[in-house]
Structures are given as structure tokens and as C-alpha cells.
Amino acid sequence: MILALSWLVQGCQPGDSLVFHFSGHGSQQKDSDGDDLDGYDETLCPTDFETEGMIVDDEINAVIVKPLTHGVKLHAIIDACHSSTVLDLPFLCRMDKSGKYVWEDHRPRSGAWKGTSGGEVISFSGCDDDQISAETSALSKITSTGAMTYSFIQAIESGHGNTYGSMLKAMRTTIHKKINEPGGGKLPSLISMLLPGGLFRGGIRQEPQLTANEQFDVYSKHFSL
Template sequence: MLMLVNCSNCPTPLQLPPGARSIRCVLCHAVTHVADPCSVPLLPPYSASTTHQYQPLPLPAPSPYSHAPSGPSPSPYGPKRAVICGVSYKHSRHELKGCINDAKCMKYLLINRFKFPESSILMLTEEETDTYKRPTKYNMRLAMYWLVQGCQPGDSLVFHYSGHGSQQRNYAGDEVDGYDETLCPSDFESQGMIVDDEINATIVRPLPHGVKLHAIIDACHSGTVLDLPFLCKMDGHGGYVWEDHRPQSGISKGTSGGEVISFSGCADDQTSVDTSALSRVTSTGAMTYSFIQAIERGHGATYGSMLTAMRSTIRNADNALGGIVTSLLTILGTGGILGGLRQEPQLTANEEFDVFQKLFSL
């Protein structure tokens, strides 16, 4: 059993060694002191409080994130594991229509196309009756810890998020544009957002050699929300370069030997659209729809072909529906651009590679 506390200076969750009274943060290097660790009940593995205080997490019922079936494997849910978050912000002024549909579609894709066992997929949506499966900040943090817990060489992990994304001013000097990217849980107005530094520290840096993680992030301002070191800048003629986003401070944003690749809905300075215009049937996120369509239409051979197909799907929607969507974005005050859908899917990774040669697989 471990005790996990938040850094006293930043929101990074830290594992306090048994009996220790202090620990140094890997991000900001601040030293966090705990007065009497023996008097604080231990927390389940890979959990964290939602505040900056060192309080045990209330566990009124067995948590699906810390309970594992019996068996010899240290990776209890097998070599494939996924966390899927669909946040609709129901009955609030932030409500989105397509995010739960995105989550259901992604689950179907993982099970039927990529053979993920249903028991190895954690769904977090407002439709869930289980307290631990609602997309609150507390539960999303628990789920991210669960995703990487006990992973070993050969494992394939997926983190999918569909919901609001945002930005906040960065003062650590580790962002090219001066802003941290964030995800917005269902209770973000009261509990706060999940910052890219924490996401990186939780599901990127711990990954050991031989483990692969794919993130599919359908949100505004999501281009570098995993804080990965390299961003693929692709032009409209099949050319690309890797843009170096490693901070000058020297803080590592890579893994412990594993591989992380992220598809996101748009650049850090762009917004993503929640619309039924693409599917013609029901409301979905444009990025999740274009990701699934690229695979279903046979364009998922390489990462380059995936990204090209995703951008083409959204661009075609621009041409067909741009005037309507531009007017809507203007009314909403989100600043539409010529063509309408103000987003361009992005690809980031912990290491550079040939995007048109590297085969795509989950």
C-alpha cells in the first residue's frame, strides 16, 4: 500500500515512501513535508487526492481501479488496457452533445477492431451509475494511475478523452507558447482542471521499455496536452518536420523507455467542434469521428496516412458546411475561420519517427 500526496507547490501527485516524512517533486523540485505519515491511513495504489492537502481518499466501496482479479500476471487486465472519458457537462452552460457518443464509439472500435477485452476498458461518463465511473477530477486521476499500474513489456494502453479542453498561463518556462494545456473534468468549476504537467507525470514518464501508449484527445487546445517532446508539423503536400518542444530547463517530458503517441483534435491555439455535421446521424466530436473513419476506410496503415485522412475528413466537412459552421462559431464567440471547422488534428510523440513508414497499431 502506498500513500500518495500532492506536491505542496504544484499539483503533481507524489508517492511517499513508507515511513518517509518528506519527498522532492520531480517537476518543480519543491520539498513536501508530511508531519506524521504513520498517523495518516495509507491510500490504495495509484490514487491521489483532488486538493493540495494530504488527506486520505474516502473509499466507501471497493474501487475498480485498485481491485484486480487473482492471477500470476503483474498486469492483471492483460496486455491491452484502456481508459475512455466522455464528459458532457449535462445540465450546465458548458454542455456538449457528442462526447458520450464518442466514448461509446471508441469502446466499440477497441473491442471489435483491436480486440481489447471489454473487462480491460474503464468507461467514465455521466451515464454511469457507479460513483467511481463518473468523469470527475478525482476519478479521472484514479483512472490514469490505474492505466499504467503494473504495465510490462508488450502492453498496449489507450487513453481517450472527449470533452472540454482549455489553457492556463505557465510560469515554469517549460511551454513553447507560454501556456499549459488542460482537460476539464465534469466538476472542473469546483475542483479545477487537470494540467498537462500532471498528465505527463502520471501516464507518460512512468512507462517502461516495451510498453506502448496511444492517447486520442478530442478537445479544444489539445495539441500538446500530454506535454510530449515532439510535435509533427505536416504541410498540405505530404511533407512534415518534427518540432522540438523539449523545455530549455532540461526537465524531461519523455518516458522511462516506453513509447507514447498522441492524436489530438486541434492545435493548442485552436478549438474543436462538437457537431452532428460529420456523421449525419448523431452528434459526435469531429476529431473522434475522423479518427474512427480513417481506420474504417482503410487509411490506418501508417501514422502519416492516419493523420492525413483525419485532416481530409474535417477539411471536406469544411468545404460542404463551412458557411453554416463559421456563422455558428461567430455567434458563439469562438472565432470561426474561413471554411468553418477551426481545427486541424495533431500528432505528438515522445520520439521522432518516419510517420509514413511507421505502421499504426493499437
């Protein structure tokens, strides 16, 4: 997976628009270098993580964020548990239920650089770092899907994809209506995988998040992949 991420950004030129979509398991582990404000590194779990280990946010940032040069844009769409800051981007858009927002500064106190080399990175993620992303049939009514991925597609198809703010608000509305209620979600967390019977059911608080390498007005910046 790291080789594929390296390939994605290799040889990029001004005007290139890149997309990284991951739908799978995410987790956390103790932060080893003190650059995460909550004390935990967020991780992605590829299919071989049990033998090769999880991919840590520091490594993801180093591979696909820092190398991006001026004129190159990367969108990450991460449908996984604990995924809000999995790209280790400097700023998180903290939006409330009414749609009002502020940018939280997640730059490391150490001064370590987590931005790009002039490019632009914006990430939509399935949930906050302390939350779990649901897999559920409550949305499609046909088969189980990642709630974040479904709500992302639904926001575009329903005409809410004009700005980043309208996208994020629409995604949250979809999930709040169907997932954040008793019996609404089927949760694919690493913990649930280890429980007898595998996946379990129950209500879940899941709020998609938006992070970026720079702050911007989410309701005026046009959304475009």
C-alpha cells in the same frame, strides 16, 4: 480522473498496449513553470473541473508518460480544444496540406524531462494548441459528434490506418472538407459555454495533430493500437 490515469499505467509489463481516449472540454492557462514554449499550459476539463480544477499537461505527463517503461506502448486520443501538446510530449509532427512534415522540438528550454522511462507514447489530438475542436452533425449527418473522434474512426474504416502519417492526413482531409468551412462546425469551447445561448455556430480552422516521445518516419511506421 487522475486516479483512473494512474490505474491505467500501474503495473505495466513489456508488451502491454494502453489507450487513453478523452472526448470533452480542453482549455489553457498561464504556464507556471516556464516549460511550455508558447507560455501556456494546456488542460483537460473533467466533469468536476469547476470545483476541483482543470488537469494540467504537466500533471498528465507525470502520471501517464514518465512512468512508462521499456516495451510498454500508450496511445492517447484526445478530442478537445487546445489539445495538441496536452500530454507535454517532446516532439510534434508539423504536417502541411500536402502531407509533408517535420518534427518540431518541444522539449523545455529548462532541460526538464518530458519523455518516458523507456516506453513509447504517441498522441492524436483534435487540434493545435491555439485552435478549437468542433462538435458537429456535418460528418455523421445524424447526430452531433466530436469531429476528431469521427475522423479518427473514419480513417480506420476507410482503409487509411496503415501508418501514422496516412491516419493523420486522412483525418485532416475529412475535417477540412466538412468542418473548416462557413457554417460547418458547432464549437464546444469553454468560452462558448459562457455566451448567451450556449454553443454557437460558424467556420472553424481545426487541424488534428500528432505528438510523440520520440521522432519517427510517420509514413513507414505501422499504426497499431
